[in-house]
Amino acid sequence: ARPDREEMIPSLSRVLSDQLSADIQKIQPQAEGATARRALRRLQAVAEHFPAFLLLLAEPWIEEAISGHTQAVLVHCARIHLYARILDDALDENLPIYRHNLLRAQTLLWQSAQALCSGEAGLDAEALRLIGDTVNAVQSDDKQRSPAHWGAKNHHLLLAPLLLSGHSQAYQRCRPGLSTLIALVQAGDEWRQGEMLADEVRGEFLS
Numbered sequence: 001a002r003p004d005r006e007e008m009i010p011s012l013s014r015v016l017s018d019q020l021s022a023d024i025q026k027i028q029p030q031a032e033g034a035t036a037r038r039a040l041r042r043l044q045a046v047a048e049h050f051p052a053f054l055l056l057l058a059e060p061w062i063e064e065a066i067s068g069h070t071q072a073v074l075v076h077c078a079r080i081h082l083y084a085r086i087l088d089d090a091l092d093e094n095l096p097i098y099r100h101n102l103l104r105a106q107t108l109l110w111q112s113a114q115a116l117c118s119g120e121a122g123l124d125a126e127a128l129r130l131i132g133d134t135v136n137a138v139q140s141d142d143k144q145r146s147p148a149h150w151g152a153k154n155h156h157l158l159l160a161p162l163l164l165s166g167h168s169q170a171y172q173r174c175r176p177g178l179s180t181l182i183a184l185v186q187a188g189d190e191w192r193q194g195e196m197l198a199d200e201v202r203g204e205f206l207s
Contacts, residue, residue: 008062008064008066009055009059009062012051012055012062012066012071012074013051013052013055014051015071015075016050016051016054016055016074016075016078017047017048017051019075019078019079020046020047020050020051020078020079020082021044021047023079023082023108024040024043024044024046024047024082026104026108027043027086027101027104027105027108028040028043028097028100028101028104035095035097036097039089039093039097039098039101042085042089043082043085043086043101046081046082046085047082050078050081050082051078053157053185054074054077054078054081054157054160055074056181057157057158057160057161057178057181057182058074058077058160058161058164060161060165060170060174061161061164061165061168061171062164070164072115073116073160073163073164074160075112076111076112076115076116077112077116077157077159077160077163079108079109079111079112080109080112080113080116080156080159081156081157082105082108083105083108083109083112084134084156086098086101086102086105087102089101090102116159116163122167123162123163123166123167126162126167127159127162127163130155130156130158130159130162131155131156133152133155134152134153134154134155134156136152137149137151137152137153137155138153141153145195145201146201146204147183147187147190147201147204147205148204150182150183150186150187150190150205151179151180151182151183151186152179153186154182154183154186155179155182157182158175158178158179158182161174161175161178187205
């Protein structure tokens, strides 16, 4: 990699992190009490750690000189993931702070969805397919926990590669590998939550 590219990716990661931090400040401006502090920490973890992973997925389709379009796509895809975390917490925790965060995040969701769906009709259809993959896999995983769903239930993370590549043949060839990479990262979360303790889950994951 060229030195300027090695500098560009960390710089872009900071831009995304700063934008997510600003969004989080609007969504949850206060953190009074242990539950609110935990909710805020989970959102701040997205701002801190997610940009680097998003750029790992999208890096092959990031040009040498970052265009305004590319940066906007990355920002909006990062916001979609932030919304997914907020929605996930609201469904899992079902406490007022999480529901309020979900309500306050609606403006952010609509803004990013509108921006991302203003491109070519073909890409819009593919983007909706990825969101459909995500919703269906989450529902299936809720019914029966299975490593088979761990990649697909995070397919919203493929929005950036899809949109930046223009659904190119290179992206289509890489998509299964990117989905597997996402599943491996999800496996880390599942392991920390104790899901890997079950022999059946662990065996299925290794298979």
